[in-house]
């Protein structure tokens with residue numbers, strides 16, 4: 009975030025959900041809570057990893073292209089998913105995908121669980137959890153802790169990513185209506201981290 013002598017941004021707006029701007033005339037705080045959904049091509053030509061079409065980009069071009077999104081921003085995106093191109097047969101086929109109504113019901117049930125979890129707090133959902141209360145509200149088994157420790161070492165996760173992964177694992181458990189976070193929930197949450205070779 010840009011910063012000059014006249015304009016100062018305090019704290020971490022994405023984590024805090026507010027942005028405070030201070031200028032000579034005074035200080036003002038704006039809400040900064042949002043859900044970011046973003047998509048990008050894997051390379052300038054768009055065919056890197058495509059099973060059919062060939063990517064013609066040079067490794068340096070791909071690397072430069074990916075650096076257009078900074079590491080700290082990538083770090084704060086919880087779910088990274090590779091989407092393969094949709095095949096024409098699937099577009100014209102008769103296989104029905106899950107309806108939005110069914111997905112909405114599943115999400116609402118998970119949100120209801122979170123509402124009950126946070127009823128005595130000023131939090132609304134898992135993403136609101138601060139690092140201070142995560143240990144208390146999301147207890148992890150020894151197996152889960154071991155898996156996370158291994159991931160920190162092998163996937164070079166930051167402390168921020170460590171806690172964000174726990175929150176995603178808790179949300180996956182809520183979607184499955186499970187009371188406790190299991191190793192499979194943590195493993196799935198880790199799969200949503202960006203592959204190192206991609207970034």
Ligand SMILES: [Zn+2]
Nearest residue numbers: 051053063065
């Ligand atoms: Zn390419």
